[in-house]
Amino acid sequence: MEDLGDNKKNRWAMATFITVTVVIVAIVLAVFYSRQSNEYKLESLNKSYDYIIVGGGSAGSVLASRLSESPGVTVLLLEAGDIEENNFLVTTPGAVHLLQHSELDWEYYTVPQKTSQFGIYDQKSFWPRGRVVGGTSILNYLVYNRGSRHDFDGWAHNGCEGWSYQEVLPYFLKSEDNIIPEVMDSKYHSKGGPLKVTESRAMTLVDTFLDAGKEMGEHIIDCNGYSQDGFCPLQSTKSEKGTRWSTYDAFLKPALGRDNLHLSVNSLATKVIFEERRAVGVEFIKNGRKKFVTVDNEVILSAGAVETPHLLMLSGIGPKEHLTDMDIMTISDLPVGENLQDHMMSIVYNCINGTQSMTEKQASSISNTMRYLLFGTGSHVTRSRYIHQVTAASLHLLQVSAFQTFTESFSQDDAQMDMVQHVCQSSPSIPVLGFGT
DSSP states (O other): HHHHHHHHHHHHHHHHHHHHHHHHHHHHHHHHHTTSSGGOOOSSSSSEEEEEEOOSSHHHHHHHHHHTTTTSSSSEOOOOOOOOOTTTHHHOOOGGGGTTTSTTTTOOOOOSSSSSSSTTGGGGOEEEOOOOOTTTGGSOOOOOOOOOOHHHHHHTTTTTTTTTTHHHHHHHHHHEEEEOTTTTTTTTTOOSSEEEBBBOOOOOOHHHHHOOOHTTTOOBOTTSSSSOOEEOOOOOOOOTTSSOOHHHIIGGGGGGGGTTTTOOOOOEEEEEEEEEEEEEEEEETTEEEEEEEEEEEEEEEEEEHHHHHHHHHTTTOHHHHHHHHHTTTOOOOOOTTTOOOOOOOOOOOESSSSSSOOHHHHSSSHHHHHHHHHHHOSSSSSSSSEOOSSSEEEEEEEEEEEEEESSSSSSTTTTTEEEEEEEEEEESSSOOOOOOO
16 A cells, blocks of 8 residues: 555656646746847838848848848848747747648648649649748748759859859858768868758658668768769758757848848838839838838848749739739839749658657657757657547658659759658558648
8 A cells, every 4th residue: 555655646746847847948938938039120110221121031031131241231121920939839840830821821822733733622732931030941841952953053054144053052051050970071061150950860760761772772862962862861950959940040130139230020012112113112011001111222022932023013023914904004024923933742651560750649748848848859859740530640751851863864954853751650450641732
């Protein structure tokens, strides 16, 4: 009887300890986050700026930081969303699947496709885009991939001077702070830049898949090195503590203390104002009111692949026939919005009967959350998506990628396939439902 009593006391003591620890961590996080964000929000703006940047996403954050390095110029950054550094779902890589279809997402859908998307309702693809300071770097899957060097060389060959791979590589190196031991001393990587790059091997399946690649005769590569043909552990934009490291964290936040840089959040740009053919200002809506700010030097549009051409056309720059149909006066008849390209994401599920993956119950456990909050470890540092079914099966984005080209002699015109493995832990006798984005 005494043993039973002691066990009860021990369990009660452990439960009390865990509860108190969670409460303390929650209080610390609340105090920490409450000190952030609000200090950067301006209620009043100047009447005029040297530069106005529309869109505080992946490109706009960098532009605002770089331009404001010169104290002699004034910069205004307009962003339709808000600062979300106090949002636990944003900073936690394992919660990425909860950000799409949220208030931080523009929730775009394509028009019905005629030659693809046959397995998707109405043949419309969902296209998530970030409506938040930091843009889509806030809700993407944190993969750090520069793209193929052949693409850069192809752009330079077709007339984009300064865009060859050797010409842009120094800028990649300047921005990077790589802490992956195997590659950080390579000539294709660098340390000390603002953008933190690391990798996560929270599951032993990473090494299993790399070994499988070797057995197939494939090379184990650095996917941001000389060649992208082979198997590689994915590189991620995460901090040493395992948190998301967006362009806001890397570039914009350190610059927001500058007197010559103003950030206006919840500010939806609706039109670039022209006098003859010169941009003289930007019209935007903030707090339900239409506002206008003039510019002395340049208006820079970095609102993304959808909103930038949208804003151009609202401002009178675009295909004249389309603008006329929309009752918009044409300032310049240009093929705005054409040649839009993006990569597809198609998910294929693989189930295993081992324990190398992570179930939803394990991922949402208190101990796993505490490991992430206190030490930056556990499954929360990985990108994951869960399958909600009768069983507590889960799906994880495995931290390894396989690149394969479709010809033996790769050229800039060849297609390239990037395969990222997803695995779930489930009973082979129970069907697992899949979905795609």
